[in-house]
Amino acid sequence: MTSEIIISGFGGQGVVSSGIILAHAGMFKGKQVTFFPSYGAEMRGGTANCSVVIATEKVASPIVASPDIVIIMNEPSLARFEPALRKNGYLFFNRTLIKSNPKRNDIQVLPIEANRLAEELGHGRVANMIMLGALAKKTDLVSLESLIKAQRYRFAKADEEQLSINDQALAKGYTLF
Amino acid sequence: MTSEIIISGFGGQGVVSSGIILAHAGMFKGKQVTFFPSYGAEMRGGTANCSVVIATEKVASPIVASPDIVIIMNEPSLARFEPALRKNGYLFFNRTLIKSNPKRNDIQVLPIEANRLAEELGHGRVANMIMLGALAKKTDLVSLESLIKAQRYRFAKADEEQLSINDQALAKGYTLF
Amino acid sequence: MPETRILKDVCKGCGLCCDNVCPENILVISADTINASGYHPAMVTDQSKCKGCGFCYMICPEPAIEVYK
Amino acid sequence: MPETRILKDVCKGCGLCCDNVCPENILVISADTINASGYHPAMVTDQSKCKGCGFCYMICPEPAIEVYK
Amino acid sequence: MKMVFGRPAGLTEIRQRYCPGCGHGIVHRIIAELLVELDVRERAVGIAPVGCSVFADEYFNCDMIQVPHGRAPAAATGIKRVRPECFVFSYQGDGDLAAIGTAEIVHTAARNENITSIFINNAIYGMTGGQLAPTTLPGMRSTTSVKGRDIDKQGYPIKVCELLAGLDGPYYLERTAIHTPKEIVKTKKALKTAFQNQIKNKGFSLIEILSMCPTGWGVTPVESRQWIVDKMIPYYPLGVFRDRGKEAK
Amino acid sequence: MKMVFGRPAGLTEIRQRYCPGCGHGIVHRIIAELLVELDVRERAVGIAPVGCSVFADEYFNCDMIQVPHGRAPAAATGIKRVRPECFVFSYQGDGDLAAIGTAEIVHTAARNENITSIFINNAIYGMTGGQLAPTTLPGMRSTTSVKGRDIDKQGYPIKVCELLAGLDGPYYLERTAIHTPKEIVKTKKALKTAFQNQIKNKGFSLIEILSMCPTGWGVTPVESRQWIVDKMIPYYPLGVFRDRGKEAK
Amino acid sequence: MAERNLMYGNHAMVEGVIAAGCRFFAGYPITPQNEIPELMSIRMNEEGGVFLQTESEIAAINMLFGAAAAGRRAMTSSSSPGISLMQEGISYIAGADIPVLVVNVVRGGPGLGNIAPAQSDYFQATRGGGHGDYYTIVLAPNSVQEMFEFPKTGFELAEKYRNPVIILADGLLGQMMEPVEFKYQPLDPKNLPEPEWALSGCRGRDRRIIRSYDLRPGRLEEWNWRRHEKYQKVIADEQRHEESDCDGADLIIIAYGTCARIAEAAVKIARERKLRIGLFRPITLWPFPRRRIAELAGRTRNILVVEMNMGQMIEDVKLYTECRANIHFHGRPGGGVPTPVEIFANIEKILGGKK
Amino acid sequence: MAERNLMYGNHAMVEGVIAAGCRFFAGYPITPQNEIPELMSIRMNEEGGVFLQTESEIAAINMLFGAAAAGRRAMTSSSSPGISLMQEGISYIAGADIPVLVVNVVRGGPGLGNIAPAQSDYFQATRGGGHGDYYTIVLAPNSVQEMFEFPKTGFELAEKYRNPVIILADGLLGQMMEPVEFKYQPLDPKNLPEPEWALSGCRGRDRRIIRSYDLRPGRLEEWNWRRHEKYQKVIADEQRHEESDCDGADLIIIAYGTCARIAEAAVKIARERKLRIGLFRPITLWPFPRRRIAELAGRTRNILVVEMNMGQMIEDVKLYTECRANIHFHGRPGGGVPTPVEIFANIEKILGGKK
Ligand SMILES: Cc1ncc(C[n+]2csc(CCOP(=O)(O)OP(=O)(O)O)c2C)c(N)n1
Ligand SMILES: Cc1ncc(C[n+]2csc(CCOP(=O)(O)OP(=O)(O)O)c2C)c(N)n1
Ligand code: SF4
Ligand code: SF4
Ligand code: SF4
Ligand code: SF4
Ligand code: SF4
Ligand code: SF4
């Protein structure tokens, strides 16, 4: 079984971190994983996205063309990746920043007030964690625990306060559905 | 008909000039010609030699392996090129500077007191012209006239005195046999 | 009376113009607006005070500022 | 009494040592000898005058000069 | 009401890709104004380097060429020699000019080639992600000197104006900064001199500009202004290092 | 009777291929003596350039490497960094060091790399047949400046010591000559200082030596000595351009 | 199963180099390999090794020449334009028979091109982009695990044959993350033997000279012929590849590095469709695995070469299949990356065309 | 018959460049091509052109980039090591579609090698020694007359296809003297057209940009494919060669440049012995004269490739003869020059072996 995920948003929205954490979580569950980032030409800002593949057997191509799951953090990314999503695929999107609505009805659309909920936790930047939490709940791809373990591994150098806020954000997302 | 000539000596002995003049003379006689010099690794001194080919049809290779004629200006060159000379070939050598004698008896050996005769003309450096004059006489390869024309073309920038000394040296060599 | 216009969507919200460059200190980053590129653009607080000196324009890298007289 | 030896076949006849380098001016190029490489080597005219200062050696590029005491 | 300050005709309409607060944008704007004010835009050929300002070939509203890393002065020489009627300016960063391009800038200066060289010293390799530059300050952090530049192992920074001042060739050398409107005005004056030197066929002028790279320095754009004052200027003093026009007098 | 002056053990027995009266031979001899006198021959690694002295790898009686044109300082850096216990000296001509090798010598000096750089300035490209060098004097003839170096088209000569003195890095810089025994003695003293600086881990020393190239200059060896006095020294003044040892005091 | 670390390819390369006992790195920043010098600057510091950020790629390759001539394992890494600048240096190093490791994380070209993954430096790496008759051994990893392992292999081959070795990666292998197992104990540089040719000062032995020239008549030619023998030995003994289901396949895909990964995905699709597709991955690009490819060419009718360029390795495939199979090409130049679907479509076209 | 001038090959090259209306030369000294910059420094002065002795070959190729981008005919010349240093620049120039002329008077390699004539830069010239997918048109003269004529041909091809052109000569062609006829009137640079892409200031027209990069997704690939079409056109239209007695020959020698001259002498010997030997001389090395070679391969049993290297052009011969002839090789690397006698001996061996 192979799941292909794309996460996309602005430079500053922690898109790359989310991807790495997701891949880590997959690895901790004993899965085969790959992660591949792709940035725009801009040094800062602009859009960034990354491909994550989580599979039971060896991963062939790390590049995802038609994902099973997309996590969309900003407006331009929606336009770009909604069409690529597989039939019946999951589209998680950041309702706070994205005004327009997905057009397809052959996919599972999951709007999430990521930035608003993050602000409520007091940190806009954890919006990406909220999305990951939601993904863990909706799909059996990774567990909440493995995500928590993964983010703590990823941000090993951060202070406990930050780490626990990340945990809360993941948990928050996990409770949405 | 193709004649292949090698001229060899110390750096300062005008080996290259002789080769170019000989080639020019051949060209003036409407022949096909090539000239190719080869220097040692030293910046100055050391031995230099050059290959001249004079032919009635287009010249293929400009490099001479087994010459019909060799003009030898110094000791080391004799050792190097006597063996390469074709059977019945001409070996002109500078008797003034070369103490040892050619060993082969299947070739035509022509000792010439080039430096001594040149000194007599008051210029050691025209020894090479003496050799060329002798070559013109002994072989029907080029005429004395074409050599004179050629050296005056080559040294166009030199003063008349020098040029006439060269002429004399060529003539001198021409009268040797 | 001079007028300073900030091109909202060209501005990258760097804040240089707001960092005591304006002698009148009438430029600030608007925390609540976010532009097409995701930046909080600068805005003029009190247009009436503008002297039209152009300092804000000079330091703007984009430049996202126009000054009219 | 010091002695200066010129290595005939190492010498390139450049003449540097003969160009008022020697305080005693006892070095000259020998016009009539020619060495294996075709150069006219330097020679000592009056060995008795040699002070053994080594200037000739110092300026010789090869070096083709040895000084003994 | 008419516009007294606004996007100069020397810039294209294309939005710049530089980070917020990047000094490149400020210098671009000044150059663009001079291209118009000195009426050279229509006969100008600009050379874009490899660096964040590789995109300068899209931003300046004149003929442009983008050349290999460090070789802008060589390309500029080629252009100027075959088209002396053109106004030729090269634009380079510190990695481009003071590292890989050292030989080209030194020899172009030594030839007193009649071109204008604009040198953006931000003490860092911006485009590639903030590695040590030949101009990175002693003790300064970069992604290849995470504990700060270690003079013993990584050597001393290169002061380009001081270095080139060791040559007889260059006609004009000056170092300026752009952290305040006042310094920006001075920088424009220096660049104007450099442009005019070429117009008058005086030869080679180089203006080194201390420029903000908030991203590479890991500070906010606002902090980066103070950084110039506290860190850069003390090590890279501003001023004129060569003016053969004056010396002549 | 014992030999008081004669071929030093620092030279191999191989006869040098240089032209009669070539300055390379004189400098080789001095270096060879110092290798022995300072007891570094057995831990020395020398770097031969591309130029007439490419053959130095045969002449010095120690480990040697011959490297690409202009890159001796880089190769020297590589060797010294992995074998700090070795004595590393590079030997370069003016084309090698001041033209194609400009970036390498500038940055090796800026790093104050702990090596000894010997720079033979004969104002010409000897090996390739007397073309214009970066150090060829104004008005001086070469096979690529037959009417004499034209400053307007071919630029100004590069004064290497003056140029490198514009850097903070280098520890010691001096220019000497070898046209008389007296100057030869001074040159040996300068080289000795440079050797000792490395032995004491002080860092980068460069000795620029004005050297005769009778062939390239189209004069006799004897004339070439006067040439140094009349032409070279006036343009390339002799002396110490950097001595951080002194400055320290 | 040993512990798995999720790592970037470029970081795995650094750990692989350190684990191979190399303590000398000289290089110049260039995308997409900057993570190599960045991490290297930290790791060499920790390991007491030498890290030099050089003034240029030319300085880097010549510092390598010096460090390796002094007998130490030495490496540099760069990307396409920087590798082009090293060509003279690599030719000298090959001409002096000195072992060094050069990593090229290839990007889109020609010129400044872009920073996307590419394979368009195949000719340069396998034919010697520099002057003169020389070859460099070329290894092509296709996973982060191999990015970790190939530096060790590379140094071993380089030293065995006294020849430069190039690891030809690309932006995707450098920038992607995958789990890596550190399968072997890191080598302690102290345990590496001192080469008998290395420059270290001549105390107690004859002086040594390292050079790439010989102006004596005929000598350089002899030297070249000796090197030619060395190359023949490498060709005979060092061909490496990986293959799956090639025997009895109707079509064999030949691809290396990233393309081999993508081709693998295409092959999966094809096999689900019950097509008999083989996959052949050259690991050494020089020497090219000609022996096995020649065998296979006799037995399969169709070969599809997949490259991220206009067609470079395909020349080797043609040279060694000796006209015994139909060679088809699927290429994407300028940083274009083929997709499994697109490759599969091509497979169907070829096999369809066959009927 | 027009007047004949006895000239060095390198001097003929200079006159050819001037006669082609080129007024920009930038280069750095290196044996065996020093006579080119030396005479050029005088001639450009006389003709009011630009002569630049640069600080390095890298500066030279980038000055060329600038001068040619400004729409002027521009050339440089060097020899093997110097050409290696130009590889990044050539890749940029090819990537920006700019016409320039680069002359390589090849010497023995690799490394510093020696100054003897060689052909060991064939791969570098024909495969693109630089990074990325690009090709340069390569012309191989074999006489002093062609040293004079090929610069004009080179500039015409370079401009027709907006592509760099390399003239691949060698130390023998540069250093030898032969009579030359100035067969055509020198071009007046003023009569050369102004390219519509050249940089000259944007007065009265849109601004122009010359670059080799495109970071927008997919764009660089499209650009590469457009260039690929250009290359296909060059391959279709510009193959040049010279042949004698190839039809019905028992053996055809394929050789270019100096080797073709020497092979010609060997063929003479063979024909005196009544052997039916053909001689095929590629004039364009890229595009390789594949069409005619493919034809001949069908008709002759033996092909002998003669090169002054370890075997480089032989790969093209194999690629385009498609296994329809026995390919033999006679090579001399490292500045070794084959002799007619030695080649003839090889011919006898092959034909003897045939019986
Ligand atoms: C030959 C080559 N080497 C390296 C690079 C990678 N590179 C791109 S930009 C750059 C440095 C940019 O720094 P700087 O010149 O200071 O410009 P900045 O981005 O700071 O404005 C480097 C090393 C390249 N493109 N080509
Ligand atoms: C890359 C490269 N470019 C050019 C050359 C040719 N070349 C050999 S020596 C030399 C210059 C030598 O001049 P210099 O460094 O002054 O040494 P000198 O012979 O005067 O002692 C040149 C250009 C080369 N070998 N390699
Ligand atoms: S023009 Fe001057 S006063 Fe007006 S806003 Fe700008 S800086 Fe302030
Ligand atoms: S300086 Fe310009 S970009 Fe920065 S905040 Fe002000 S207006 Fe916006
Ligand atoms: S040692 Fe002194 S005195 Fe004796 S010969 Fe030499 S220079 Fe003259
Ligand atoms: S200096 Fe040396 S080489 Fe020159 S003449 Fe005197 S001894 Fe001979
Ligand atoms: S990295 Fe620095 S130089 Fe580059 S755009 Fe960003 S701020 Fe400007
Ligand atoms: S050319 Fe000049 S430098 Fe070279 S060996 Fe001759 S004299 Fe010495």
Ligand SMILES: [Mg+2]
């Ligand atoms: Mg910078």
Ligand SMILES: [Mg+2]
């Ligand atoms: Mg010199």
